[in-house]
Structure formats: C-alpha cells, structure tokens
Amino acid sequence: MAHQAHPYHMVDPSPWPLTGAVAALLLTSGLAIWFHFNSTILMTLGLVLLLLTMLQWWRDIVREGTFQGHHTPPVQKGLRYGMILFITSEVFFFLGFFWAFYHASLAPTPELGGCWPPTGIIPLNPFEVPLLNTAVLLASGVTVTWAHHSIMEGERKQAIQSLTLTILLGFYFTFLQAMEYYEAPFTIADGVYGSTFFVATGFHGLHVIIGSTFLAVCLLRQIRFHFTSEHHFGFEAAAWYWHFVDVVWLFLYISIYWWGS
C-alpha cells in the first residue's frame, strides 16, 4: 500500500451502491406489481437483494474499521456526525406522527363526537402492559449503559452478559407489544384514533426491532473481540439509537397511551 500523508479513508471501489439502488427499484416496482397483479415475485427478489446488499456492505465497513484500521479519529468524527444527523432525521420522522396525533386529538372534530378518545373507542389501560413496557425499556437503557462501561473497563464477560440482557429486554418489549396489538379492542381502520395509534406505535416497534438487531450485531462483534476499550464506535452508535428509541417510547406513552386515554 502506498504511504498516505493524511488520516482520511480512501474507500475501495464498491458494488453495493449499485446493488442497493437496483434493490430499491425492484422493491418499489415489486410493490406496484403485487398491488396490481397479486404477484410477489419481484418484491421478494427486491427484498433478497436488499438483505444481501445490507449484509455485505456493513460487513465491509467492519472489515475497513476493525481489520484494516481505516477508522482513524478524524474518520470516526465523520461517523459520529453521520449517526447524529441520521438520528435527528428520525426525530423529525416521529415528530410528524405526533403532529398528526395532536392535530386530531387537541380539537376533536364533530365526527369524532367532539371528544378524545373518539366516541366508541375503548383505549388500552396505560397502567397495565404499557407501563410494564415503559419499565422494560428503561431497564434496557440501564443495561446498555452497563455494557458500555464494561467495554470501556475491558470487562469482557460483563459486557457480553449485559449486552445479552439488553437484547432480551428488547425482545420482551416486542413480544409484549405484539400481545397488546393482538388484544387491542380497536384496529388501524377505526378512524383517526386507530390510524395515529397504530402508525406511531407500529413505526416505534419497527425501530425497536431494528435497534435490537443493531445491538445483536454488536454482541456478535463483542464476542469476536472487535471492540477495544478505546475504540468501539459501532457499539456507541447502537447505544445512541437504543436511547433514541427509548425516548420516543416515553413520548408515545405519555401522549398517546396516558394523556390520550
């Protein structure tokens, strides 16, 4: 390798932007074909290609960072800014759903009976499973911090145990939410209450699943000795994301489950 006189990462030519773009084409066209002709072949093809692209692209980033040492401090700074901007965009994504919820609930239209929750809607009791879910997510925030400190202190065993505990708490939350959806006395088709409730909590649930996957990848990397006590940005990004998901839940709980009932 030629000696470089700067700390930045000059990436190798990569096929993944191309395969990812084609995956997006197949996925969107596949959805249209599914809706119009009831055939899921193209959509499935797009999903498989998307999964293959994600797997190999992120695998390459681990190779560049952990095995090739390209993630120097200035490169890590860029990664940090990137993750911060990404989470900021996610904040605004959820802000839209809260806007829709408050728009509908603060001045309920006559069609809803002029009240919130709308006439005929029996909301979920916020002090049953939703309160347990709040406790589960807050506890997972504690265990992820325990994992972070374990990594910084070089406590390998504790880091693995606390990270496993965090992921299990994430799965427990998803399980409880699935039960709650199954038992709910209203559906997504039950007017603006149902749509705002299921779109907001549904996207949050999707983010919990993504966060759990992100943490599971970190657990695998921790087991394989990828993280050092000084350099473990992959884990930190996952922890930031997990805290973000946690905070969104607190707002959902207070607004939709508690105030909204």
Added chain:
Amino acid sequence: MYYKFSGITQKLTGSGPAVAYNPQGLRPAVPAEPPAMVFGTPTRVLSEAGPAVDFMGVNKVPDLQRIFQTTDGVPVHLKRGYPDRLLYRTTMALTVGGALYCLVALYFAAQPNRK
C-alpha cells in the same frame, strides 16, 4: 496529579493532594518486601505465545488484520477469497437478472388491459 486507591473500582483513580498523603483502602496483607527475583525464565515474544483463550472463544482479530492488510490490490469486498466471490457473484447476478425482469414486468404492466 495525585492518585488514590478506589475501594469501589479496585483501581487507582485521581484525587487531591491531601487524599494522596493519607491513603485509605489499602489492603492489609500487602507484603512489605518485594518478592525474590527469578532469573532464567525463558522469554517469549508475544506472537509466539499463541492465541489467548478468553471467555467465549479465541481472539482471531490479529489474524484477520493480517489477511485484510495484505497489499494485493484486491478490493475489500473480495479480500476473503472464495466465499466473498460466491456472495458477490450471487448478488450481482440477482442485480442484473432482477433489473431485466423488472423492466419486462413494468413493460407488460404498462400495456392497456384489452378484454
């Protein structure tokens, strides 16, 4: 900077000068004399020590770093050899085949529905 022994973390931590002169938390059984020196122990270089066995598996990162840092002009997505090429070719085949199939499907979807 002054240091003190922290009873909580069992490690040295920073402290003020007063605490450093009045150390607390030292273990009572610290030997007063240094242990006798042992000579003649064969020294082993770190790389000869072999992989260190730790909780849940062996650290393979140094070996992987050696593989991925070889200068052979192979891009990072193919550096691991055969399994990488297999995955890459599968993905590329799906990309090209899928794009063509998609164009055909969209062409037929664009035809008017004559009954």
